[in-house]
Amino acid sequence: MYKKFFLKKCPLFSDLDEKELIKIETISILKRIRKGSTIFREEEDASGFFIVNSGRVKIYKISKTGKERILFIAGPSDIFAEAAIFSGGTYPAYANALANSELLYIPKREFIELLKENPALSFKMLSGLSKIIRRFNSLIEDLSLKGVPARLAKYLLDISLKENSDNFVLDTKKSDIALKLGTVSETLSRILKKFREKRVISIKDKNITVLKQDLLQKIASGFKI
Amino acid sequence: MYKKFFLKKCPLFSDLDEKELIKIETISILKRIRKGSTIFREEEDASGFFIVNSGRVKIYKISKTGKERILFIAGPSDIFAEAAIFSGGTYPAYANALANSELLYIPKREFIELLKENPALSFKMLSGLSKIIRRFNSLIEDLSLKGVPARLAKYLLDISLKENSDNFVLDTKKSDIALKLGTVSETLSRILKKFREKRVISIKDKNITVLKQDLLQKIASGFKI
DNA sequence: CGCCACATTGAAGGCAGTCAAAGGTGGTGG
DNA sequence: CCACCACCTTTGACTGCCTTCAATGTGGCG
Numbered sequence: 001m002y003k004k005f006f007l008k009k010c011p012l013f014s015d016l017d018e019k020e021l022i023k024i025e026t027i028s029i030l031k032r033i034r035k036g037s038t039i040f041r042e043e044e045d046a047s048g049f050f051i052v053n054s055g056r057v058k059i060y061k062i063s064k065t066g067k068e069r070i071l072f073i074a075g076p077s078d079i080f081a082e083a084a085i086f087s088g089g090t091y092p093a094y095a096n097a098l099a100n101s102e103l104l105y106i107p108k109r110e111f112i113e114l115l116k117e118n119p120a121l122s123f124k125m126l127s128g129l130s131k132i133i134r135r136f137n138s139l140i141e142d143l144s145l146k147g148v149p150a151r152l153a154k155y156l157l158d159i160s161l162k163e164n165s166d167n168f169v170l171d172t173k174k175s176d177i178a179l180k181l182g183t184v185s186e187t188l189s190r191i192l193k194k195f196r197e198k199r200v201i202s203i204k205d206k207n208i209t210v211l212k213q214d215l216l217q218k219i220a221s222g223f224k225i
Numbered sequence: 226m227y228k229k230f231f232l233k234k235c236p237l238f239s240d241l242d243e244k245e246l247i248k249i250e251t252i253s254i255l256k257r258i259r260k261g262s263t264i265f266r267e268e269e270d271a272s273g274f275f276i277v278n279s280g281r282v283k284i285y286k287i288s289k290t291g292k293e294r295i296l297f298i299a300g301p302s303d304i305f306a307e308a309a310i311f312s313g314g315t316y317p318a319y320a321n322a323l324a325n326s327e328l329l330y331i332p333k334r335e336f337i338e339l340l341k342e343n344p345a346l347s348f349k350m351l352s353g354l355s356k357i358i359r360r361f362n363s364l365i366e367d368l369s370l371k372g373v374p375a376r377l378a379k380y381l382l383d384i385s386l387k388e389n390s391d392n393f394v395l396d397t398k399k400s401d402i403a404l405k406l407g408t409v410s411e412t413l414s415r416i417l418k419k420f421r422e423k424r425v426i427s428i429k430d431k432n433i434t435v436l437k438q439d440l441l442q443k444i445a446s447g448f449k450i
Numbered sequence: 451c452g453c454c455a456c457a458t459t460g461a462a463g464g465c466a467g468t469c470a471a472a473g474g475t476g477g478t479g480g
Numbered sequence: 481c482c483a484c485c486a487c488c489t490t491t492g493a494c495t496g497c498c499t500t501c502a503a504t505g506t507g508g509c510g
Contacts, residue, residue, distance in 0.1 A: 071365065086355035092362050115348055122347035123340055129354040133308040136361040137317050143368045147465070175488065187466055189490050372497070400456070412498060414458050430507095 003028055006053045006104055009077040012128040020118055027110035031103045033057075039095040039103070046084035046091045048107040052076050055101025058176070059093050070180045071139075073098065073172070082125075083132060085111065098176070143182060146222060149191050151181045153220035156201065160210050170206040198225050228253055228329055231278045234302040237353030245346055252335040256328045258282075264320040264328070271309035271316045273332040277301050280326025283401075284318050298323065298397075298405060308357070310336065323401075368407060371447060374416050376406045378445035381426065385435050395431040423450050 004025050007013050013024065030053075033039060039050070039057060050057070052074045059072045059080055071093055074080045084091050085108040115122050142151050155177070159168055170177065178188040195201045200216055202209045210216060219225055229250045232238050238246065255278075258264060264275070264282060275282070277299045284297045284305055299305045309316050310333040340347050367376055380402070384393055395402065403413040420426045425441055427434045435441060444450055 071362075083355040083358040086352045092359060115351075122351055125351055126340075126347055126354060129351065129358065130308040130310075132358055133354065133361065136358065136365065137308075139365060140361065140368065143365065149465095173488070184467065185489070186468085186491085190466090193490080374497095398456070409499065410457070411459085411500080415498095418458080 003030060003104060006051060006077065010051050010079055012079055012082070012125060016121070016124070020121065023114055023118075024106065024111075027107060027114065029105045029107070031105050033097040033101045033103055035097055035100045037097050039097065040081070040091045042092065042094050043090050046081065046089055046108065048105055048111070049079060049082040049085055050074075050095075051079045051104040051106070053102040053104060055103075056098040057095055057101055057103070058098050059095050060179070061093050068179055070176070072135075073176075073180060079128075083129065098172075146220075148181060148183045148187055149194070149225065150220050150222055151183075152188065152191055152195075153216045155181060156208065156210065157213070157216055157220055160213070166210040166213065168208055170208065174206075194225065200225070228255060231276060231302065231329060235276050235304055237304055237307065237350055241346065241349060245343060248339055248343070249331065249336075252332060252339065254330045254332070256330050258322040258326045258328055260322055260325045262322050264322065265306070265316045267317065267319050268315050271306065271314055271333065273330055273336070274304060274307040274310055275299075275320075276304045276329040276331070278327040278329060280328075281323040282320055282326055282328070283323050284320050285404075286318050308354070323397075371445075373406060373408045373412055374419070374450065375445050375447055376408075377413065377416055377420075378441045380406060381433065381435065382438070382441055382445055385438070391435040391438065393433055395433065399431075419450065425450070 004021050007016075007021055007024055007028070013021065016024070028051075031050075033055070035055075040046075042061065054076055057074045057080065058070050059074065060068050060070045062068055072080065080095065081091055115125075142154065146154075159170075160166060172180075174188055174192075175185040178185045181188065192201075192203055195216075196203055198215075200210075200212050200219070202211055215223075215225075229246050232241075232246050232249055232253075238249065241249075253276075256275075258280070260280075265271075267286065279301055282299045282305065284299060297303075297305065305320065306316055340350075367379065371379075384395075385391060397405075399413055399417075400410040403410045406413065417426075417428055420441075421428055423440075425435075425437050425444070427436055440448075440450075
């Protein structure tokens, strides 16, 4: 069936056998979410977690002053809110669809039942959760050790690495990239301009070419340009 | 036996029964670490994880510029480096003893064997890991949404809550507190001075009294004094 | 007493956020 | 097909927080 195809692509379930997959498939629910819709809010009761089939979902916090901080943008085959279901009964952040999205919803109650029956699944999820810890760890490092130019440099290098090319097109609007980097669009704009002036990159709209990868790497590790 | 007593206090194992505890006890090794000693370095092979019996251990990163950023100070019954053993084969940070410390070391290989034989253990650990994720989540929130005065206010409130008193003595030197709050001692000094001037707290050396808890709470959530 | 580590204070400078305004750019409806 | 609108992006000016550097203060201990 349709859903199983997506389950297989999710690292959390990638090692499961056919029988286990079918079980998860049966308890999961396919949800179509319209762009801009809120999937859940912070403090809301966590009734389950999600896997992204298609589209993009932003997971974010809002400060008392109304400022938004994106923790994570979940794309196809990413899962989110999975930590919520073990400890605490509420979601720790907001989730909102950046595009029309197709999500697989796995209800907490049924999934926990499943875990109890399939202990091997627990072990696999341990590794999944510790990957999240790694990601948070690196996010903390980024936030506390580096300034915005370094975070941006790292972000660009990451894309360049993933696309395996010095030339790539941003798939996110710049104001969202800014939020993801923990800054605002104005600052992002200025720093991109600086990078361009220093001939570190060339940029035309969303089209970016890395001109000096070595320098960009130095900037990513804190070097001031 | 001696070791089991500490295992029980650790949230990760709090749900385990007697038999499971004994098993972990048998594979664990008691280590005495002298103040100032390095327990492991970033990128080192992760051969296992630790539980603090007594003493204090700082987990920190070092930036390219040599700046130190404390991620976490582990005290009695805290565990650290547990995420390292599931994903990635190396430690993601440095660990150094702030005081003479007694640690319980749980070797990775044996522990994984144990998990395979005792699937229920995995399930219980899931909840432990997700608690850690919650903690990271709140750390990220602190770092990215708030300024130093707010972080300091929260830090003081946390201690006050833990000690269950408006009056307490700092057990850490101020320059280390500064690092933990992601700032430097000069800034910490200035903000403490400001708090004192505004009569939010009174402070004499390491002795602090919270005078206006409500105001301190407002500061912790972003209010500017 | 004098050293050492830690703490405090002052002055200066930079990074980044906010506010405001002026370009784009794409989509919609007339 | 064009005009308008909404949204995004860019730029400028300003402000404030925090860091850095440097100097001074303080307290413990040999």
